[in-house]
Amino acid sequence: MFTSPKSRFPALLFILAFAMYAAFFEGLPANAAARTFDQGLEKLTQKDFNNKIQGLEQIVQSKDPQVEKLLSALLEGDLYYTQKDKEVVYATKSDGQYTTTGVLSNDVTQQVGSRSIRKIGINNNIRKKLKGWLSLLQLYHGPPRERADAVYRLLGKLSPDMVDSLKDLYEQETSHKVRQALATAIAIDTLKTGNNEAKLSALSQLKGSLHPAVKTGLINLINEKTSEQVQKKATKILQRIESRIAFYGFLETLFFGLSAGSILVLAAIGLAITFGVIGVINMAHGELIMIGAYTTWVIQQLLPHHLGLAICLAVPGAFLVSALSGIVIERSIIRFLYGRPLETLLATFGVSLVLQQAVRSVFSPLNRAVSAPDWMSGSLVLNPILSLTMNRIVIFFFCLFVFGALFLIMKKTSLGLQVRAVSQNRAMARAMGVPASRVDALTFGLGSGIAGVAGVALSQLTNVGPNLGQAYIIDSFMVVVFGGVGNLWGTLLAGLSLGTANKFIEPFSGAVLAKIIVLVFIILFIQKRPQGLFPQKGRAAG
Amino acid sequence: MKRLSFIFDDKLGIPLLIALGAAMIMVPVLNLMVPETNFFHVSTFTMSLWGKYLTYAMLAMAVDLVWGYLGILSLGHGVFFGLGGYAMGMYLMRQIGTRGEYGHPILPDFMVFLNWDKLPWFWHGFDMFPFAAVMIVLVPCLLALVFGWLAFKSRVTGVYLSIITQALTYSLMLAFFRNEMGFGGNNGLTDFKDLLGFSLLSDGTKAGLFAVTAGCLILAYLACRYLVSSKLGRVLAAIRDAEDRVRFLGYNVETVKLWVFVFSAGLAGIAGALYVPQVGIINPSEFSPLNSIEIVVWVAVGGRGTLYGAVAGALVVNWAKSYLTGALPDAWLFALGALFIVVTIFLPKGIAGLIRLRKEAA
Numbered sequence: 001m002f003t004s005p006k007s008r009f010p011a012l013l014f015i016l017a018f019a020m021y022a023a024f025f026e027g028l029p030a031n032a033a034a035r036t037f038d039q040g041l042e043k044l045t046q047k048d049f050n051n052k053i054q055g056l057e058q059i060v061q062s063k064d065p066q067v068e069k070l071l072s073a074l075l076e077g078d079l080y081y082t083q084k085d086k087e088v089v090y091a092t093k094s095d096g097q098y099t100t101t102g103v104l105s106n107d108v109t110q111q112v113g114s115r116s117i118r119k120i121g122i123n124n125n126i127r128k129k130l131k132g133w134l135s136l137l138q139l140y141h142g143p144p145r146e147r148a149d150a151v152y153r154l155l156g157k158l159s160p161d162m163v164d165s166l167k168d169l170y171e172q173e174t175s176h177k178v179r180q181a182l183a184t185a186i187a188i189d190t191l192k193t194g195n196n197e198a199k200l201s202a203l204s205q206l207k208g209s210l211h212p213a214v215k216t217g218l219i220n221l222i223n224e225k226t227s228e229q230v231q232k233k234a235t236k237i238l239q240r241i242e243s244r245i246a247f248y249g250f251l252e253t254l255f256f257g258l259s260a261g262s263i264l265v266l267a268a269i270g271l272a273i274t275f276g277v278i279g280v281i282n283m284a285h286g287e288l289i290m291i292g293a294y295t296t297w298v299i300q301q302l303l304p305h306h307l308g309l310a311i312c313l314a315v316p317g318a319f320l321v322s323a324l325s326g327i328v329i330e331r332s333i334i335r336f337l338y339g340r341p342l343e344t345l346l347a348t349f350g351v352s353l354v355l356q357q358a359v360r361s362v363f364s365p366l367n368r369a370v371s372a373p374d375w376m377s378g379s380l381v382l383n384p385i386l387s388l389t390m391n392r393i394v395i396f397f398f399c400l401f402v403f404g405a406l407f408l409i410m411k412k413t414s415l416g417l418q419v420r421a422v423s424q425n426r427a428m429a430r431a432m433g434v435p436a437s438r439v440d441a442l443t444f445g446l447g448s449g450i451a452g453v454a455g456v457a458l459s460q461l462t463n464v465g466p467n468l469g470q471a472y473i474i475d476s477f478m479v480v481v482f483g484g485v486g487n488l489w490g491t492l493l494a495g496l497s498l499g500t501a502n503k504f505i506e507p508f509s510g511a512v513l514a515k516i517i518v519l520v521f522i523i524l525f526i527q528k529r530p531q532g533l534f535p536q537k538g539r540a541a542g
Numbered sequence: 543m544k545r546l547s548f549i550f551d552d553k554l555g556i557p558l559l560i561a562l563g564a565a566m567i568m569v570p571v572l573n574l575m576v577p578e579t580n581f582f583h584v585s586t587f588t589m590s591l592w593g594k595y596l597t598y599a600m601l602a603m604a605v606d607l608v609w610g611y612l613g614i615l616s617l618g619h620g621v622f623f624g625l626g627g628y629a630m631g632m633y634l635m636r637q638i639g640t641r642g643e644y645g646h647p648i649l650p651d652f653m654v655f656l657n658w659d660k661l662p663w664f665w666h667g668f669d670m671f672p673f674a675a676v677m678i679v680l681v682p683c684l685l686a687l688v689f690g691w692l693a694f695k696s697r698v699t700g701v702y703l704s705i706i707t708q709a710l711t712y713s714l715m716l717a718f719f720r721n722e723m724g725f726g727g728n729n730g731l732t733d734f735k736d737l738l739g740f741s742l743l744s745d746g747t748k749a750g751l752f753a754v755t756a757g758c759l760i761l762a763y764l765a766c767r768y769l770v771s772s773k774l775g776r777v778l779a780a781i782r783d784a785e786d787r788v789r790f791l792g793y794n795v796e797t798v799k800l801w802v803f804v805f806s807a808g809l810a811g812i813a814g815a816l817y818v819p820q821v822g823i824i825n826p827s828e829f830s831p832l833n834s835i836e837i838v839v840w841v842a843v844g845g846r847g848t849l850y851g852a853v854a855g856a857l858v859v860n861w862a863k864s865y866l867t868g869a870l871p872d873a874w875l876f877a878l879g880a881l882f883i884v885v886t887i888f889l890p891k892g893i894a895g896l897i898r899l900r901k902e903a904a
Contacts, residue, residue, distance in 0.1 A: 279701075333887065337886065337887065345704060347887065350878070357875035481705070512717070520713065
């Protein structure tokens with residue numbers, strides 16, 4: 001079974017030939033192939049999409065080594081042609097200038113203005129064809145994982161000739177992963193074409209597969225008139241596949257729910273602290289989150305080539321910036337309004353407006369995108385149904401980390417002790433020598449700092465803009481109230497459960513209605529239990 | 543005469559009543575009778591603008607009634623204003639008839655656009671003005687009744703109540719943004735043609751609307767003044783200052799709160815209905831939490847618990863807003879934010895408080 005890449009090559013040619021629907025070009029002499037490539041390129045510069053398709057078919061048939069690069073460039077929109085002599089070039093844009101490299105004259109690189117070249121436009125039809133061709137090309141080189149993916153992409157789109165080639169390929173393939181992928185592809189075809197016995201063995205082959213094409217193949221098979229035995233087995237396998245799909249769907253919703261919930265917790269937990277201690281809604285809390293997100297953006301602008309480092313620095317950076325802002329707000333405004341919660345609510349709302357407008361004036365009203373480091377982008381693919389995005393996984397664990405750190409601060413440090421004392425009974429704490437107003441300021445700083453840290457996390461999920469915080473203030477408050485004021489565990493549980501509930505309702509009602517349903521639920525819940533899930537104990541509770 | 547003596551309970555309200563009465567008569571006259579070249583001519587634009595401010599003033603008064611006298615800080619009064627506005631908008635939409643873009647005799651344009659084949663059930667009856675007029679008051683009142691009943695019966699107070707009202711207006715905003723709700727979604731209701739047969743484009747109708755708005759504001763002021771000067775008014779103030787004590791004295795605090803809240807919602811609904819024909823559009827942004835909290839600032843600036851303060855605050859702040867957004871677009875949010883902070887810290891009684899202080903000193 002040992003085969004070198006070279007011995008795989010004839011099969012490759014074979015598949016390509018059929019895929020191009022033009023077997024008659026097979027075996028062209030070398031210079032003829034080069035001519036086909038040139039002709040194809042020429043047709044690409046024409047306006048008519050049908051001509052472009054013809055040109056692309058010729059290019060693929062030519063088997064020129066550049067084919068793959070050319071097709072991916074076209075798909076990405078990086079393929080242009082010069083206005084003057086209609087030469088096809090690769091081009092990348094920077095500072096309004098284009099750097100072009102000729103397709104045929106490979107080594108000539110030029111700087112040109114945007115006027116002198118035109119992009120080669122494609123439509124959806126061409127895009128679809130390009131993707132198919134690229135998948136086929138990828139079957140022959142690259143790591144096994146990519147080749148297996150290429151096979152899976154082709155599932156359900158295979159013509160009979162291509163299946164024959166796949167069978168040849170299967171015989172020669174060494175990688176287990178790719179063999180499995182090929183076996184699945186061949187088995188799907190057997191369901192359509194094979195005799196009863198072959199169908200039965202194909203069914204056994206497909207037992208555990210979750211790929212959508214397998215499901216379609218099974219449904220088609222059941223609708224056909226086949227032997228009872230095959231029917232029975234197919235139905236059983238289909239049921240099993242469907243229940244597995246449902247299970248993984250459930251897991252996916254749960255993941256998205258927990259992810260949404262962890263963001264709610266991050267946004268709300270700082271509010272839980274300030275509200276629990278001072279008993280005041282800080283309406284500028286959302287803007288402190290926004291400040292954290294902008295800090296992340298600024299640090300990333302300063303360190304454009306070290307994205308990972310920038311994110312890691314942004315966490316303490318955002319904490320400090322937001323905490324300082326929070327302390328300034330507390331010392332300059334909130335301090336004068338203790339005991340008048342409604343007035344504090346209005347004043348902090350004023351602060352939030354000022355902060356929003358300040359950001360708009362300083363950074364412009366446009367949204368800023370914060371890029372993700374490598375270890376936070378992409379996703380963890382568990383199977384064809386279930387894939388978890390890395391940034392959400394990281395944020396979920398980050399949320400748990402922040403919660404843990406905060407929990408330790410509140411339970412194990414003297415600041416935490418004083419905070420709890422003041423929140424339970426301010427007068428008594430003061431009598432025992434706790435500097436209540438200093439504790440107020442520090443608590444407010446702590447809560448604000450955590451809002452800033454939440455902003456770092458949010459900057460990885462959405463664009464950073466002046467309105468970033470506004471969306472979170474009502475949700476955060478709902479989480480705090482639902483969980484019980486001044487109770488960290490309550491906030492964690494409330495955030496995660498509200499996020500999850502939201503995601504589970506969404507498929508039935510749509511995103512907006514799900515949000516409304518959750519809001520109405522909380523409103524009704526507060527009517528029944530104004531103290532939340534975990535009521536505060538002690539005298540302050542009354 | 544004795545029955546009307548409540549008007550003089552708070553003498554600062556008298557100049558306001560006189561000013562409103564004069565405006566009600568003079569502004570339409572100066573707009574319609576005085577030629578444009580004359581110095582005293584009031585342009586239609588100015589008149590409509592101040593007509594809009596007057597509806598805001600009425601809304602502010604509704605908020606003042608519950609906040610200044612009852613201690614309920616509602617951050618969701620925009621909901622009642624918006625619902626009244628939508629009810630009026632629905633009537634105006636039905637009046638368009640075949641003059642719409644698509645010329646459908648019954649369906650408003652946006653429904654034709656969404657390929658709906660028949661009118662949703664809740665749009666029936668809005669072709670008749672009396673029905674719409676009832677709905678303008680009834681719908682906000684009903685929502686306030688249900689919401690207030692739930693909130694007050696379970697004794698949700700203070701900050702909690704404020705945030706729930708904010709959540710209410712937030713969720714209604716989200717709901718009204720949906721096309722499926724049947725209220726025109728994002729774009730809301732607009733492109734109105736006429737009201738009770740009068741073209742909304744003519745100066746005469748606009749002058750009439752201004753006069754009606756000013757008249758309604760005077761009536762609303764009198765009604766609110768009567769309410770707060772009566773024995774009930776003293777109970778309201780007592781609830782605001784010491785709710786538990788009033789309860790222990792045997793008053794049914796929840797019922798009092800509920801009905802005053804419902805009354806206030808009805809006033810806001812009427813204000814919304816007067817707002818829509820003068821502005822020519824109603825859309826879900828009326829429900830945005832920022833809008834509702836802005837109302838509170840008008841009241842705070844004018845001085846809460848005075849009624850006339852709310853009217854003055856609404857007029858002053860909105861005039862400043864129009865001026866600032868025109869002159870220095872970036873400055874408005876700074877100014878509004880600063881207003882929130884300055885008024886709550888330095889001027890808890892607002893402009894009315896300042897004037898009163900000066901009178902007492904003199």
